[in-house]
Amino acid sequence: LDVEVMEEARGRWDQLTKPLGSLGKLEEIGIRLAGIQGTVLPSVERRAVVVMCGDHGVTAEGVSAYPSAVTGLMMQNFSNGRAAVNVLARQMGADVHVVDIGSACEDDIPNIVREKVKPGTDNMAVGPAMTREEAVRALEVGMGFARKLSSEGVQVIALGEMGIGNTTPSSAIASVLTSHPLAELVGRGTGIEESVLPHKGHVIQRALEVNQPNPDDAVDVLAKVGGLEIAGLAGVVLGAASEGVAVLVDGVIAAAAALVAYRVEPKVGPYLFASHLSQEPAHRILLEAMELSPMLHLEMRLGEGTGAVLAMPLLQSATRLVQEMATFADLGL
Amino acid sequence: LDVEVMEEARGRWDQLTKPLGSLGKLEEIGIRLAGIQGTVLPSVERRAVVVMCGDHGVTAEGVSAYPSAVTGLMMQNFSNGRAAVNVLARQMGADVHVVDIGSACEDDIPNIVREKVKPGTDNMAVGPAMTREEAVRALEVGMGFARKLSSEGVQVIALGEMGIGNTTPSSAIASVLTSHPLAELVGRGTGIEESVLPHKGHVIQRALEVNQPNPDDAVDVLAKVGGLEIAGLAGVVLGAASEGVAVLVDGVIAAAAALVAYRVEPKVGPYLFASHLSQEPAHRILLEAMELSPMLHLEMRLGEGTGAVLAMPLLQSATRLVQEMATFADLGL
Incomplete structure (x- = not known):
C-alpha cells in the first residue's frame, strides 16, 4: 500500500x-x-463477483441438508441470472462470473466458465480431499481469473461460491488455522437439523485425524481438508492483491479461503474488506484471525457472494x- | 399491517x-x-430523507464541541448539496428535504423548507426546553411533511437531523423513556473530550430534576427535555406510519424521536426499520426499547440521516x- x-x-x-x-x-x-x-x-465503479463452484466427497457422510446435484442446479440458476447473487449484482452494478472449478455436474451450461480441476473432491473423512498438485492448480485458476478481471479494469472483486457441503471443509480449515475447538466452529450450514450437528463435528474430527493437516502449511490444509472452490477463491485473493484489486470477503467459505491466502501471503491482508457477519459460527472467528470487522449484520447464511455484493455500495460511498x-x-x- | x-x-x-x-x-x-x-x-423505488434542523438552549452549558452557529452553516452546506447526507442520497437515489423547524439561523437559505416553530429551544437545564404547545406544533409540522411526501408517492422516509447539542436532549429522553441510568446513555456526541462527559451527565441530571418530565407522557418528555427537530422527526414517524410509508431510523437523535412517537402511538412500531448502530451509547438502548435490530455496524456518529440513507439499498434488495x-x-x- x-x-x-x-x-x-x-x-x-x-x-x-x-x-x-x-x-x-x-x-x-x-x-x-x-x-x-x-x-x-x-474508484470502485468497476465491480465483479466471482462465484467458484465445487462439489465435496464428504457429502457421502451425510453432513449436508441437500444432495450434490443441487450444485449443478444452482449453476443453471446462475446461468439464467435468477439466483440471489444475480439479483443483487444487477442492483449493485457488478458483473457475475461463475467458474466451474470442481463441480460434479457434467452438463455444459452457458455463461459458466469451465476450469474444472476435477469433478468434486474426494471424501476427506477417509483420505485427503485432493492432492497438493490439484490444490495448487485450483489456486492458479483463481489467480489467473483475478488477473484477467484486473486487466479488464475491475477494481473490486466479491468472493462468491456454490458447493453443497462446503461449510464442512470451511470449519475444518478454521479449526486447523485458528486452533479454536470444533465445538465453536461447526454450524448448521444450509440448514441441517440441530440434532445432526454432533455428527458433522465427528466427521470433521475424523478428517483431521485421518489427514493430519499441517497448520504451518496452508496449502497442505487446503489440499487435505479443503475444497476446489475454496482453493479457487484463495487464488482470487492472491491474484487480486498482487494486481492492486480490493477483495470483498463474503461468508464462512469465502473467509476460510481468504484466511488460506492470508497465511500463504500475509501481504494480502490490507486488500481484504469484510462484508457481512454470517450466522455460521466459524465466520466471526475466521474474520478475527484476519483482523477484519464486518459491516453488515443481516443474519444471512446463503453464500454465493450475496453478503459481499450487498457491501459494494458502502465501498462506493467511501x-x-x-x-x-x-x-x-x-x-x- | x-x-x-x-x-x-x-x-x-x-x-x-x-x-x-x-x-x-x-x-x-x-x-x-x-x-x-x-x-x-x-416497492421502495421512491425514497426521501427528511433532515429536521433545530438549535438547543442547553448548549449554553458547554455540552457540545461546536457552537450553535454551526447548525446554520450546515444548513447552507445541505443547501449546496455538499454535506455527507447529500452525497449519500445522490448515490442511493433519495431526495433530500431540509426543514428548518427550530434553528437559531436567521438567514433565508435556498432549498430549505421554513417551518420554524421557534429559533431554538430554551435551556432545559434551567426550565422546560419548550412549551407543550410548541412541542405539539413541531409534531404537526413533521406529520404534515410526511403526509405531503406520501401524497407525492414516497414509499420510504429516512430520518435525518442537524442541531448542535442534540445528543444531550436525546440522552435525556432515553433516560426518561427507558429508565436506564444516565451513565449508560451519555456519549461524546460530535466529539467532546472524554473529560467533559461527567459534566454533560450532570447537566442532563439537572434538566431532569428541574423539569420532572412524566415518563408516561411522551409529549411532556419531548417538550421539557427534547428538541424541535426531535419533535419534528417524531411527527414524521407518526405521519408516515399513518400513510403506510416505511421509516428508516438513523442514529441516536432519530431513535429518540422514534421512541417518542412509538410511546405516543405503539402502532407505529411495524413501520420502523433500524439502519445502523451508532457509536453513541444511548442508541442501542433506544433501538432495543423498540425491538429494532440495526443492519449496519459502521461506527458512525455523524447524524444528518447518513446511516439511514446507507441502509436504503438493503430495503431495495429485499x-x-x-x-x-x-x-x-x-x-x-
Missing part, C-alpha cells in the same frame, strides 16, 4: 465538513482504498464522500 | 431458490414491507429478491 497517499487521504477526510472520524469505518475504507490504488480519489463533500474551508471555517 | 399479505409473502420467500430463511433480516424486511404496502411485491429470484418450481424441484 502507498503509505504517503494514505496519509494524504487521511488529511483530506479530516478536512471534510463532519466531526473528526464521525464516518467511522467508511473513512478507514476510503483511506485503505486510496493506499491500494495509489490515489486520494480511489469513494464518493471524499470526492463530493465540502471541506471546512469551503464553508469559510 | 396486512397480515394475510404477510403470510402470502412469507410463503413466496420460502419458495425462492435458497435455503429456508437464509436471507435473514432481508426476508423479515421484505415480509414487513409487504404488510405495510398490502402487496407481496412491495424487494428485488422476491421479484426476480427463481423459485424451486422454476428449477424443476
Whole structure:
C-alpha cells in the first residue's frame, strides 16, 4: 500500500465538513482504498463477483441438508441470472462470473466458465480431499481469473461460491488455522437439523485425524481438508492483491479461503474488506484471525457472494464522500 | 399491517431458490414491507430523507464541541448539496428535504423548507426546553411533511437531523423513556473530550430534576427535555406510519424521536426499520426499547440521516429478491 497517499487521504477526510472520524469505518475504507490504488480519489465503479463452484466427497457422510446435484442446479440458476447473487449484482452494478472449478455436474451450461480441476473432491473423512498438485492448480485458476478481471479494469472483486457441503471443509480449515475447538466452529450450514450437528463435528474430527493437516502449511490444509472452490477463491485473493484489486470477503467459505491466502501471503491482508457477519459460527472467528470487522449484520447464511455484493455500495460511498463533500474551508471555517 | 399479505409473502420467500430463511433480516424486511404496502411485491423505488434542523438552549452549558452557529452553516452546506447526507442520497437515489423547524439561523437559505416553530429551544437545564404547545406544533409540522411526501408517492422516509447539542436532549429522553441510568446513555456526541462527559451527565441530571418530565407522557418528555427537530422527526414517524410509508431510523437523535412517537402511538412500531448502530451509547438502548435490530455496524456518529440513507439499498434488495429470484418450481424441484 502507498503509505504517503494514505496519509494524504487521511488529511483530506479530516478536512471534510463532519466531526473528526464521525464516518467511522467508511473513512478507514476510503483511506485503505486510496493506499491500494495509489490515489486520494480511489474508484470502485468497476465491480465483479466471482462465484467458484465445487462439489465435496464428504457429502457421502451425510453432513449436508441437500444432495450434490443441487450444485449443478444452482449453476443453471446462475446461468439464467435468477439466483440471489444475480439479483443483487444487477442492483449493485457488478458483473457475475461463475467458474466451474470442481463441480460434479457434467452438463455444459452457458455463461459458466469451465476450469474444472476435477469433478468434486474426494471424501476427506477417509483420505485427503485432493492432492497438493490439484490444490495448487485450483489456486492458479483463481489467480489467473483475478488477473484477467484486473486487466479488464475491475477494481473490486466479491468472493462468491456454490458447493453443497462446503461449510464442512470451511470449519475444518478454521479449526486447523485458528486452533479454536470444533465445538465453536461447526454450524448448521444450509440448514441441517440441530440434532445432526454432533455428527458433522465427528466427521470433521475424523478428517483431521485421518489427514493430519499441517497448520504451518496452508496449502497442505487446503489440499487435505479443503475444497476446489475454496482453493479457487484463495487464488482470487492472491491474484487480486498482487494486481492492486480490493477483495470483498463474503461468508464462512469465502473467509476460510481468504484466511488460506492470508497465511500463504500475509501481504494480502490490507486488500481484504469484510462484508457481512454470517450466522455460521466459524465466520466471526475466521474474520478475527484476519483482523477484519464486518459491516453488515443481516443474519444471512446463503453464500454465493450475496453478503459481499450487498457491501459494494458502502465501498462506493467511501469513494464518493471524499470526492463530493465540502471541506471546512469551503464553508469559510 | 396486512397480515394475510404477510403470510402470502412469507410463503413466496420460502419458495425462492435458497435455503429456508437464509436471507435473514432481508426476508423479515421484505415480509414487513409487504404488510405495510398490502402487496407481496412491495416497492421502495421512491425514497426521501427528511433532515429536521433545530438549535438547543442547553448548549449554553458547554455540552457540545461546536457552537450553535454551526447548525446554520450546515444548513447552507445541505443547501449546496455538499454535506455527507447529500452525497449519500445522490448515490442511493433519495431526495433530500431540509426543514428548518427550530434553528437559531436567521438567514433565508435556498432549498430549505421554513417551518420554524421557534429559533431554538430554551435551556432545559434551567426550565422546560419548550412549551407543550410548541412541542405539539413541531409534531404537526413533521406529520404534515410526511403526509405531503406520501401524497407525492414516497414509499420510504429516512430520518435525518442537524442541531448542535442534540445528543444531550436525546440522552435525556432515553433516560426518561427507558429508565436506564444516565451513565449508560451519555456519549461524546460530535466529539467532546472524554473529560467533559461527567459534566454533560450532570447537566442532563439537572434538566431532569428541574423539569420532572412524566415518563408516561411522551409529549411532556419531548417538550421539557427534547428538541424541535426531535419533535419534528417524531411527527414524521407518526405521519408516515399513518400513510403506510416505511421509516428508516438513523442514529441516536432519530431513535429518540422514534421512541417518542412509538410511546405516543405503539402502532407505529411495524413501520420502523433500524439502519445502523451508532457509536453513541444511548442508541442501542433506544433501538432495543423498540425491538429494532440495526443492519449496519459502521461506527458512525455523524447524524444528518447518513446511516439511514446507507441502509436504503438493503430495503431495495429485499424487494428485488422476491421479484426476480427463481423459485424451486422454476428449477424443476
